[in-house]
Amino acid sequence: MRIAIIGFGLEGKAAYRYYKNKGEITVCDLNPVDVPEGVYMQSGPNYLADLPRFDVIVRSPSIKPSDIVSAAGRDILARLTSNTNEFLRVSPTQNIIGVTGTKGKGTTSSLIAKILDSMGKRVLLGGNIGVPALDLLSQDVQPDDWVVLELSSYQLIDCKYSPHIAVCLMVEPEHQDWHNDVDEYYNAKTNLFRHQSAVDIAIYYALNESASRIASTSKGFKIPFMDEPGALVRDGQFSIGDQVICSVDELKLLGQHNWQNIAAAITVAWQVEQNREAIKKAVTNFTGLPYRLELRADKDGIRYYNDSFSSAPPASIAAIEAIPGNKIIVIGGYDRNLPLENLAAAIKQKDQEVRRIILIGQSSQRVANALDAVGFDGYTLLGNKNMDEIVKTAKSLAQPGDAIVLSPGFPSFDMFKNFTDRGDQFNQALENYEL
DSSP states (O other): OEEEEEOOSHHHHHHHHHHTTTSEEEEEESSOOOOOTTOEEEESTTTTTTGGGOSEEEEOTTSOHHHHHHHHOGGGGGGEEEHHHHHHHHOSOOOEEEEEOSSOHHHHHHHHHHHHHHTTOOEEEEETTSSOHHHHGGGOOOTTOEEEEEOOHHHHTTOOOOOSEEEEOOOOOOOTTTSSSHHHHHHHHHHHHHTOOTTSEEEEETTOHHHHHHHTTOSSEEEEESSTTSOEEETTEEEETTEEEEEGGGOOSOOGGGHHHHHHHHHHHHHHOOOHHHHHHHHHHOOOOTTSSEEEEEETTEEEEEOTTOOSHHHHHHHHHHSOSSEEEEEOOSOOOOOOHHHHHHHHHTTTTEEEEEEESTTHHHHHHHHHHTTOOOEEEEETOOHHHHHHHHHHHOOTTOEEEEOOSSOSTTTSSSHHHHHHHHHHHHHHTTO
16 A cells, blocks of 8 residues: 655654554655655655555645645545544544634643543543644553544544534634635534534534534534533533532633633533532643643742743733733734734723733734724834843833733744744743843
């Protein structure tokens, strides 16, 4: 069998590990990459040439299916698969939970895994969150195990299978630099539900019209959250059915924007086992994921938060609302030309708390213009200064009781390798500055 792996990043390498004993492998990548011994390499402008000669073609998430079709014709789709498709096809367990949405996928997926672990289940967590789905198979998956997959639109766009429990968080336009249009983005999310059967479960955010519409394509039992019969917040408490799980005051996870993620996780867990104590234990002890409103230091009365995962303006707005007291926010990065009116309005509305906005990266001037338009002049333009300079500037402006928050609201690619690199450089700068 002849196998092509298109793209040789994290998922491409996982595909190699899975397929390496199943046939002859060729890696197709625009750029030359190091490949294992015995693997052929096809790179350069014609890296998608002559695909019909392969029996199986494994697409990495960064590669658009439409590019493959343009290169080889629509008939090639019959041979096309992916990490997600192959895992769902061969998984030894049917206890699979898939989570999608525009924001909050990683937090929700991780919390679901924590709750199921608290119930005594064996849980494997992967997908977009860092462990490619096919790599999970090397962990001796058993029929009674539970698998939680965070799934992006890149992974779902050509998905041919749906998990037993599918979850849709809030969905709003995103990744328009990759998708042809917003309808393609929404349709990709729909694939998480489209192939469900009547015995499956579709869980969705009741307060988001797009999530409701996406989940409606499922043939399974549909359960909204933030509304009955799913989990919701009422009188300051999370509850489901007639059971109170915990108070919002007991949470360690910052931000009211995370309430929908918690409600989604509770709703999912309730379908697995109605174990209130296990759910409460996991929910109230969950502090979140790295680079997501992560408190990194508290020195001389100043708190330092790393929210480097923030890559769109709504995430910065959420950080401004979530972190109490006076704050200095570091905003900016690679500019995808998304609207900035809501971000500027949110900053202006909180101008009694926002002591300063430090603007970095390619987007600096455009954000400054948006702030000027709403009458907010409390910003400092730093542009492409390094992270040490950014932290030094923020510290010079801060007073005891303030929070310094890296919540860029833009992708990192103009100044950093990725959001992880950006967050790591922030953490290192805190150490270098000897707070």
